[in-house]
Amino acid sequence: MKLFRAHVLICGGAGCISSGCHAVKEEFIRELQAHGLDDEIQLIETGCVGSCDLGPIVIVYPEGVFYQHVTPGDVQEIVSEHLLKGRYVKKKMYRHPSSGEPVVSSREMDFFRHQTRIALRNLGLIDPESIEEYIARDGYFALGKVLNGMTPEEVIQEIKDSGLRGRGGAGFPTGLKWEFTRKAGGARACGEKYVVCNADEGDPGAFMDRSILEGDPHSIIEAMAIAAYAIGAGQGYIYVRAEYPLAVARMKQAITKAREYGLLGKNIMGTGFSFDLEIRVGAGAFVCGEETALIASIEGKRGEPRMKPPFPATAGLWGKPTLINNVETFANIPVIILKGARWFSRIGTEKSKGTKGFAIAGNINNTGLVEVPMGTTLRKIIFDLGGGIPNGKRFKAAQTGGPSGGCLTEKDLDTPVDYESLQAAGSMMGSGGLIVMDEDTCMVDVARFFLEFTQDESCGKCVPCRIGTKHMLEILTRITEGKGQEGDLETLEELAEVIASSSLCGLGQTAPNPVLSTLRNFRDEYEAHIKEKKCPAGVCTALKRYEIIPDLCKGCGLCARVCPVQAIDGVPREPYRIDQEICSKCGLCLSKCPFKAIVTK
Amino acid sequence: MAASSCRAASGGCAGKYRKLDEILQKYKGVPGALIPVLHQAQLLFGYLPHDVQVRIAEELDLPLSEVYGVSSFYSFFSLKPRGKYTVSVCMGTACYVKGAPALLEKIKETLRIEDGETTEDGLFTLDTTRCVGACGLAPVLTIGDDVYGRLTPEKVPEILERYRR
Ligand SMILES: Cc1cc2nc3c(=O)[nH]c(=O)nc-3n(C[C@H](O)[C@H](O)[C@H](O)COP(=O)(O)O)c2cc1C
Numbered sequence: 001m002k003l004f005r006a007h008v009l010i011c012g013g014a015g016c017i018s019s020g021c022h023a024v025k026e027e028f029i030r031e032l033q034a035h036g037l038d039d040e041i042q043l044i045e046t047g048c049v050g051s052c053d054l055g056p057i058v059i060v061y062p063e064g065v066f067y068q069h070v071t072p073g074d075v076q077e078i079v080s081e082h083l084l085k086g087r088y089v090k091k092k093m094y095r096h097p098s099s100g101e102p103v104v105s106s107r108e109m110d111f112f113r114h115q116t117r118i119a120l121r122n123l124g125l126i127d128p129e130s131i132e133e134y135i136a137r138d139g140y141f142a143l144g145k146v147l148n149g150m151t152p153e154e155v156i157q158e159i160k161d162s163g164l165r166g167r168g169g170a171g172f173p174t175g176l177k178w179e180f181t182r183k184a185g186g187a188r189a190c191g192e193k194y195v196v197c198n199a200d201e202g203d204p205g206a207f208m209d210r211s212i213l214e215g216d217p218h219s220i221i222e223a224m225a226i227a228a229y230a231i232g233a234g235q236g237y238i239y240v241r242a243e244y245p246l247a248v249a250r251m252k253q254a255i256t257k258a259r260e261y262g263l264l265g266k267n268i269m270g271t272g273f274s275f276d277l278e279i280r281v282g283a284g285a286f287v288c289g290e291e292t293a294l295i296a297s298i299e300g301k302r303g304e305p306r307m308k309p310p311f312p313a314t315a316g317l318w319g320k321p322t323l324i325n326n327v328e329t330f331a332n333i334p335v336i337i338l339k340g341a342r343w344f345s346r347i348g349t350e351k352s353k354g355t356k357g358f359a360i361a362g363n364i365n366n367t368g369l370v371e372v373p374m375g376t377t378l379r380k381i382i383f384d385l386g387g388g389i390p391n392g393k394r395f396k397a398a399q400t401g402g403p404s405g406g407c408l409t410e411k412d413l414d415t416p417v418d419y420e421s422l423q424a425a426g427s428m429m430g431s432g433g434l435i436v437m438d439e440d441t442c443m444v445d446v447a448r449f450f451l452e453f454t455q456d457e458s459c460g461k462c463v464p465c466r467i468g469t470k471h472m473l474e475i476l477t478r479i480t481e482g483k484g485q486e487g488d489l490e491t492l493e494e495l496a497e498v499i500a501s502s503s504l505c506g507l508g509q510t511a512p513n514p515v516l517s518t519l520r521n522f523r524d525e526y527e528a529h530i531k532e533k534k535c536p537a538g539v540c541t542a543l544k545r546y547e548i549i550p551d552l553c554k555g556c557g558l559c560a561r562v563c564p565v566q567a568i569d570g571v572p573r574e575p576y577r578i579d580q581e582i583c584s585k586c587g588l589c590l591s592k593c594p595f596k597a598i599v600t601k
Numbered sequence: 602m603a604a605s606s607c608r609a610a611s612g613g614c615a616g617k618y619r620k621l622d623e624i625l626q627k628y629k630g631v632p633g634a635l636i637p638v639l640h641q642a643q644l645l646f647g648y649l650p651h652d653v654q655v656r657i658a659e660e661l662d663l664p665l666s667e668v669y670g671v672s673s674f675y676s677f678f679s680l681k682p683r684g685k686y687t688v689s690v691c692m693g694t695a696c697y698v699k700g701a702p703a704l705l706e707k708i709k710e711t712l713r714i715e716d717g718e719t720t721e722d723g724l725f726t727l728d729t730t731r732c733v734g735a736c737g738l739a740p741v742l743t744i745g746d747d748v749y750g751r752l753t754p755e756k757v758p759e760i761l762e763r764y765r766r
Pocket residue numbers: 165166167168169170171172198199200201202203286287288289290291292324325326327329330431505506507
């Protein structure tokens with residue numbers, strides 16, 4: 001293997017691609033060649049580094065110097081200064097938020113310093129298209145260990161002892177699920193059971209699974225092969241949502257490579273064990289993340305959930321015992337096998353072992369992907385890693401668990417993040433989406449947003465879910481339009497109870513959660529909409545009032561000229577006035593007033 | 602039988618049907634083939650014309666009602682022709698919180714179409730998606746394979762303009 005004196009890593013995750021990292025990469029290729037450095041310095045495109053809002057990101061090793069917002073125009077300087085002369089290009093380096101000093105190594109950044117990376121171990125460090133780089137970081141060693149010296153029972157025992165629980169949302173003990181699937185249908189021959197990876201990542205606002213598939217695809221292949229050996233399966237499927245074309249491409253490439261290396265297919269590593277994988281692409285139905293619907297979808301049918309039991313472990317794909325695990329769950333497996341259950345179970349809390357990946361987004365300074373030990377407080381995630389709320393705004397709420405979850409508020413900030421604590425706080429772990437909302441967010445509108453989502457995504461199989469969510473959505477929409485009535489909140493609560501208790505699948509059962517949790521935490525906000533016809537956060541358009549502050553108005557008349565409905569009247573050089581009856585709340589005047597004399601209330 | 606959608610489409614239509622037959626041959630006998638076949642057919646034709654679904658049903662030996670049941674269940678499959686570019690506004694939670702609704706309004710206003718419609722010149726189809734996984738850059742919109750992040754409504758007209766050239 002060639003030895004390089006330095007490595008230039010360019011993040012090629014979805015965020016950085018949309019920030020233009022490919023143009024930066026092209027420029028690096030040109031500049032390195034121009035300086036004759038392409039033999040000494042290796043250029044690698046990696047998966048998501050994590051801090052997507054700082055992209056395009058370039059990290060130069062061995063020092064680990066972190067360059068942010070790199071443009072093609074910066075490349076020449078980085079090459080001629082840093083790579084040729086060893087002088088860092090300070091102006092593009094990440095700066096410590098309080099001292100303003102450039103931080104030399106990314107390892108010292110708050111965003112990375114507090115993380116413990118197990119599932120995301122290779123993200124941002126290796127070229128996902130290079131199986132050699134995966135192997136160089138102990139890749140496929142766990143599979144080797146399992147095939148060459150462990151019985152399936154020993155593998156299952158190891159996973160059970162580790163305390164690993166499902167990362168797809170429900171938190172079911174993974175080892176136990178493997179054991180059920182192994183024992184299902186007696187000790188049958190290979191090929192009659194299936195391993196499925198749930199990569200449907202339905203929570204809108206979450207992208208951990210996507211980043212793992214794109215940034216470290218071989219870890220999923222290796223884990224699925226280990227699982228197949230443990231339960232006695234010969235075939236696996238990865239079900240990826242259609243919105244992730246790059247993940248599909250990377251997975252395909254990785255599967256082909258793994259086959260070439262004899263790590264998939266017949267007689268893996270010469271041990272007689274055979275296992276192969278196929279990718280199935282979803283088609284835009286959220287409910288297909290539910291395991292029985294996902295199975296129906298792989299079978300080529302409408303993705304409608306069915307009653308459980310029987311669970312997939314006994315009757316899954318084509319009626320055969322099937323193991324379904326989430327992407328992040330799988331990503332933990334090889335590490336547990338290599339480092340041992342004892343090592344893994346020392347991380348985390350009593351009932352929630354290991355780490356959890358979170359996609360932090362919304363009104364927060366550092367958006368991106370993090371992995372922290374279970375039990376880390378929300379405060380630490382949002383304020384230390386996430387860097388707090390931008391523009392001096394106040395924290396209002398954080399949503400976990402997506403459309404099935406709930407919001408957490410100020411009082412919950414010191415809650416340790418684990419399955420039980422989040423549930424007790426009225427939300428849930430979910431798959432790892434963490435959306436932060438500031439004081440300018442209207443919680444009634446957020447609840448309406450989630451209900452609109454679940455209503456839209458309901459498969460329609462059962463009445464309470466299909467009709468009930470529609471009814472709830474109508475009430476919520478009415479409230480945000482200022483047409484809420486006395487008794488609406490009680491009706492919402494009654495409907496919520498019926499839907500939660502009588503729907504067939506998790507989608508319907510959890511659909512009311514965002515409404516119930518905002519009702520619990522922000523009832524006064526609902527009441528302001530209904531009784532005072534006011535949106536305290538100033539979001540709900542129909543309830544907005546545009547007003548001119550007479551003291552600030554210079555009477556220039558610009559607003560009156562732009563108003564499309566002639567709602568503004570006045571005499572030049574005197575304060576103007578808005579007729580609320582006519583105003584269509586378009587907001588044009590507010591953006592045009594040169595003296596900032598127009599406000600919303 | 603393939604004639605009706607053939608006339609509508611410009612040249613290369615017979616070629617497309619030949620391609621479709623190749624796809625169908627490859628998937629014959631593969632369990633759960635319907636959805637992958639629909640994906641590939643949509644890639645080929647841009648949407649799923651009636652005749653194409655009939656052909657798929659025949660070749661995969663499925664009742665037409667089942668093919669329709671599936672193609673209409675999944676929002677990714679389109680039963681109507683689409684514009685040259687699909688403009689998708691992400692309406693996932695992160696994007697919603699960061700102002701996606703205003704973005705959508707601006708696009709509607711600029712293109713003068715509603716969600717789900719196609720512009721008269723056949724250039725743009727507007728729709729909404731649920732998270733494309735670039736939440737760190739919310740609000741996000743995609744046009745074809747291109748992803749645009751950190752958007753404000755003001756940037757919309759200029760971005761759309763690039764596709765008119
Ligand atoms: C409506 C609904 C949507 C779901 N979406 C997902 C998803 O996108 N990804 C996922 O891994 N699990 C999802 N689940 C959970 C799965 O049904 C299943 O519990 C999980 O894949 C099991 O894997 P785990 O034990 O590794 O978590 C969803 C469940 C429901 C009810």
